[in-house]
Amino acid sequence: MRPVSWIVLALALAGFPWLAGEYYVNLASQIFIAAIFAASLNLLVGYGGLPSLGHASWVGLAAYASAWMSLKLGLGHGITAPLALLATTLVACAFGWVALRATGLGFLMITLALSQVLWGTAYRWVSVTDGDNGLRGLTRPAPFGLGLDGATPFYFFALAITVAAIAMMAMFVASPFGAALRGTRDQPRRMSALGHDVGRVRWVTYVYSGFWGAVSGLLFVYYNKYIHPASLSITASAEGLLGVIAGGSGTLAGPIVGAAIIVLLKNYASAYIERWNMLMGFVFVFIVLFMPEGVVPGVRRLWLRLKARWRPG
Amino acid sequence: MQYWIIQTLNSLALGGLLFLLAAGFSLIFGLMRIANLMHGALYMLGAYVGISVLKVVPNLWLAALIGGLLVAAFGGLIERFILRALAGNTLGQVLVTLGISFIIADSCLVVWGGDPIPVPAPVALQRPLVLGGVAFPTYRMVVLGIAIAAAIALHLLMDRTRLGAMIRAGVDDMQMARAVGIPVSRLFTIVFCLGAGLAGAGGIIGGPIMSAYPGLDADMLPLALIVVMLGGVGSLLGAFVGSFLIGAVYTFGTALLPDLAYVILFLPMIFVIAFRPRGLFGRQSA
Numbered sequence: 001m002r003p004v005s006w007i008v009l010a011l012a013l014a015g016f017p018w019l020a021g022e023y024y025v026n027l028a029s030q031i032f033i034a035a036i037f038a039a040s041l042n043l044l045v046g047y048g049g050l051p052s053l054g055h056a057s058w059v060g061l062a063a064y065a066s067a068w069m070s071l072k073l074g075l076g077h078g079i080t081a082p083l084a085l086l087a088t089t090l091v092a093c094a095f096g097w098v099a100l101r102a103t104g105l106g107f108l109m110i111t112l113a114l115s116q117v118l119w120g121t122a123y124r125w126v127s128v129t130d131g132d133n134g135l136r137g138l139t140r141p142a143p144f145g146l147g148l149d150g151a152t153p154f155y156f157f158a159l160a161i162t163v164a165a166i167a168m169m170a171m172f173v174a175s176p177f178g179a180a181l182r183g184t185r186d187q188p189r190r191m192s193a194l195g196h197d198v199g200r201v202r203w204v205t206y207v208y209s210g211f212w213g214a215v216s217g218l219l220f221v222y223y224n225k226y227i228h229p230a231s232l233s234i235t236a237s238a239e240g241l242l243g244v245i246a247g248g249s250g251t252l253a254g255p256i257v258g259a260a261i262i263v264l265l266k267n268y269a270s271a272y273i274e275r276w277n278m279l280m281g282f283v284f285v286f287i288v289l290f291m292p293e294g295v296v297p298g299v300r301r302l303w304l305r306l307k308a309r310w311r312p313g
Numbered sequence: 314m315q316y317w318i319i320q321t322l323n324s325l326a327l328g329g330l331l332f333l334l335a336a337g338f339s340l341i342f343g344l345m346r347i348a349n350l351m352h353g354a355l356y357m358l359g360a361y362v363g364i365s366v367l368k369v370v371p372n373l374w375l376a377a378l379i380g381g382l383l384v385a386a387f388g389g390l391i392e393r394f395i396l397r398a399l400a401g402n403t404l405g406q407v408l409v410t411l412g413i414s415f416i417i418a419d420s421c422l423v424v425w426g427g428d429p430i431p432v433p434a435p436v437a438l439q440r441p442l443v444l445g446g447v448a449f450p451t452y453r454m455v456v457l458g459i460a461i462a463a464a465i466a467l468h469l470l471m472d473r474t475r476l477g478a479m480i481r482a483g484v485d486d487m488q489m490a491r492a493v494g495i496p497v498s499r500l501f502t503i504v505f506c507l508g509a510g511l512a513g514a515g516g517i518i519g520g521p522i523m524s525a526y527p528g529l530d531a532d533m534l535p536l537a538l539i540v541v542m543l544g545g546v547g548s549l550l551g552a553f554v555g556s557f558l559i560g561a562v563y564t565f566g567t568a569l570l571p572d573l574a575y576v577i578l579f580l581p582m583i584f585v586i587a588f589r590p591r592g593l594f595g596r597q598s599a
Contacts (some may be wrong), residue, residue, distance in 0.1 A: 051404050053350075053411075098583050101590040105348045106546075108407060109538045110586065112350075113579065116535035120575035127572065234531060238411055245408065278419035284412025288405045289398065 013159060017152040025151040027267060031260045032162040033219045038243035038255035038262075039169050040212035045241065046250030047173055048205050049185030050100075051108045054115030055240050057095070058213030060122065060232035062088040063221035067135040068128060077141035085214050092210025096203045103188075103202075115237055122229035134228035141222060148222065158219055165212055170252055172208060181205055235277065239266075242280065246287050248294025257296050318447055320568050326453035326522055328560025329460025333515030334533060335540040335552040336467055337508025343484045343547020344504050347396065347406045351414035352512055353534030358417050359384045359513025360525035361425045364432060366517075373435050373517065381514030388509025392502050414530060422527050432520030452521055459518060463511070464553050471549060480504060484547050536563070539582045545595020554593060 017025050041055045065084035069075045075083075099110040122129045129135065140148040148154045172178055183191040184198045192198050221227050230236065239262055247258025269279050291298055338352045363373075363380040370376060391413060399405045433439070434452040441448035471477035482490040483497050491497050516525070523529065540559050544551025562581060566574035585593060 051407070098586055101586045105342070105346065105403065105407065106542070106590075109348050109542060110582075113535045113538045113542065113582065116531070116538075117575050117579045119531075120535075120578075121573065124575060125572045234411075234534075235415070238415070241408070275419055275423070277415045278423075281412040281415030281419065284415070285395070285409055288402075288408050288412070289395070292402065292405055 017155050022151045025155045027263065029151070029155050029158045029223055030267075031263045032158040033216050033223060034240075034243060034259035034263050035256040036162055036165045036212060036216035036219065037240050038247070038259040039166055039252075040209045040216065041240045042244045042249055042255040043169060043172065043181075043205055043209040043212075045244050046254070047178065047181050047185065048202060050103065050202060050206070051105075051241070052099075052111040052209075053108050053234065053237050053241060054095075054099075054111035054113075055209075055213055056232050056234075056236035057115040057118050058088055058092065058210045059217035059220055059236065060118060060227070060229075061091055062214035062217030063227040063231060064122065064129060064135065066218055066221055067138050067227050070138060071135055072128075077139075081141070081218055084218060085211065088214035088217070089207060089211045092207045092214075093203075096206035096210070100199060100202050100206060112234065112237070115232065116234065119229055119232040119234070122232050129229070132229065134226055136226050138221060138225040138227075140225065154223065158223070161215065161219060165215055166252070166256070169212060173252070177201070177204070235280075238284070239280065242284055242287070246283070246291075246294055248296035248298070251294075251296050254294050254296040258294065261295065315447055319450060320564055322450055322453040322457070323522075324561040324564035325557065326456040326560075327564055328557035329457045330515050330519040330522070331536055331540055331556035331560055332460045332553055333463060333511050333518070334537045335544070335556050336463070336549060337511040338537050339541045339544070339546055339548065339552045340480070340504050341508045342541065344480060344487075345396075345501050346403055347410065349505075349508070350407060350411040350534065351391075351417060352508070352537055353530035353532070354414035354417040355384050355388060355509050355512040356516040356519075356533050357421060357525065357530040358387070359516030360432070360520050360523075360529065361421050361430075361516075362513070363517030363520060364425070364430050364525055367432070373432070373521070377514045377517040380517045381510040384513025384516075385506040385510030389502055389506040392505040396505075397498075397501075414534075418527070418530050425525070427527055429524050429526035431524045432517070434521035456518060456522065460556075464549070467549055476500075476503070536578075539579065541592070543582050543585050543592055545592025548592070548594040551592055551594035 016028060020028075037055070037059060040058075041052060044050045044052050044055075062084045065087045066077075066080045069080040069083060070077065095111075095114050099107055099114065102110055123131055125131075140154065142148060143157070146153060148157050173181075180191065180196050180201050183194075184196065184201050188198050191201075217231075220231065240259075243258035243262045244255045245258070246261055247256065248254030265279070265283070266276055270276055273279070287294075293301075334352060334356055338349055341347055341349045341352075359380045362383055363376040366376040366379050367373065370379070391410075395409055395413070396406050399409060438452045438455055440451065442451045442454070443449075469477075471481060479490070479495045480500055482493075482495055483500050487497060516529075536559060540552060540555035543558065544553070544555030558581060559578065563574060563578055566577040570577060
């Protein structure tokens with residue numbers, strides 16, 4: 001994008017809470033949370049070629065850890081947030097070691113099985129998670145004494161974290177390590193022959209992606225002030241994956257656009273029909289069959305074609 | 314004593330049901346390289362369809378047969394018209410099966426409602442078998458017998474028939490199988506129907522034990538995945554051993570440590586994957 005577009009985008013994001021009603025401001029916050037989630041998953045799916053179907057684990061773990069520590073231990077947000085991120089990242093280290101014993105579909109099945117284990121545990125370990133009731137009665141943090149209970153303050157909090165997260169992930173992808181990661185996706189054997197430790201590259205990416213998933217999980221629990229096992233379900237993981245693929249995996253903007261599409265679709269659909277799961281299923285089938293490259297690359301291709309047509313010769 | 318006998322039979326019955334589910338999953342994965350994520354949904358669909366069939370024909374075995382055939386036909390249609398369109402795009406195929414599983418699960422919720430529907434066992438098998446003062450739940454033993462019979466039948470199919478030889482050839486080296494004139498794409502449909510039918514029939518046969526409820530698919534799918542990762546993809550023996558292992562771990566885990574049964578469940582999988590990534594009996598890694 002050109003500098004002008006960046007300035008316009010920044011102004012639009014900064015001015016949005018004054019232009020739109022509270023409902024839309026909250027919707028935008030949800031999009032930010034989903035965007036971090038999808039972008040972190042995209043590190044694995046798009047850049048690493050590792051299709052994970054268990055990414056909701058990180059949202060759920062971080063959210064549960066933070067909620068449990070503040071409810072049952074009475075700790076403040078200043079302590080629970082870093083501890084929840086740390087705990088989730090450590091679990092990601094362990095899960096990554098197991099899941100990366102396989103690649104491709106094996107990886108997908110192991111991540112799915114591991115996340116289902118967490119989901120089942122969240123349902124059944126009632127003494128810790130309150131089972132199907134979920135953990136309720138949570139609060140939002142107040143960084144530097146600024147309360148986040150209003151829609152607008154939370155919007156800017158989520159926006160700031162999202163910008164930081166996307167920037168960090170963009171740097172990760174643009175770094176030499178990111179180049180090595182794409183290398184392990186396209187030519188694992190050659191990368192190995194060139195002296196790269198393919199397993200380690202993948203594992204570091206897995207953990208890094210889990211960390212940002214955990215960040216979106218913290219935002220998620222702050223936003224909802226409530227956490228339920230459904231946040232760990234295969235549906236939640238699939239929503240993220242659908243966002244990545246709908247937007248266009250392996251691009252920076254794709255997962256953000258995809259996440260926005262999913263959040264909007266979910267909100268509008270649930271206003272008119274109850275059948276979100278069925279709709280999501282059809283969207284899945286539709287995207288895979290008719291738009292396998294995703295919206296962002298698809299639109300970009302159309303745009304280039306239009307441009308070429310406008311310029312004669 | 315009585316308690317442990319019941320638990321053991323429970324674990325064996327669950328193992329048998331898991332085998333009906335995992336054998337098809339494993340064959341489909343081994344031959345077609347598709348992780349069929351709607352396998353749990355097909356199991357649930359079978360259970361619900363069976364319930365509707367039971368209202369017309371009050372015979373569980375007939376319902377299992379009809380339901381299994383219907384689910385097999387459904388699976389065949391999906392394979393023929395959707396998965397076939399995505400040949401070569403493995404991730405796309407997996408995602409489509411996931412999307413279809415959401416559609417199936419939500420449709421079941423619309424058609425059959427949100428309350429669990431119990432399935433009565435056949436009247437002749439409802440009374441426990443009393444031997445030496447200890448009662449054995451009859452239906453669970455019958456389920457175990459069915460699973461063993463299915464395992465033997467599948468083994469004979471794979472090992473002794475021309476069709477089985479062709480499937481094995483496809484699993485081992487698809488390009489070579491095509492080159493020598495084996496109609497691999499027809500095998501795909503056959504194996505997919507077979508796997509779907511087994512899962513569907515399993516859903517009804519498991520009905521008297523598990524009943525049918527929304528979320529049954531999400532409960533069964535990870536169990537099937539764990540079984541297959543444990544036993545090794547494409548291996549019938551692996552699916553058989555893995556099913557009974559996971560059935561036992563799950564049943565006894567739930568009985569002894571109900572809170573953490575799900576965590577215990579994945580310990581054997583981690584152990585096997587860590588030391589033998591291709592699974593206990595697998596010849597190819599997933």
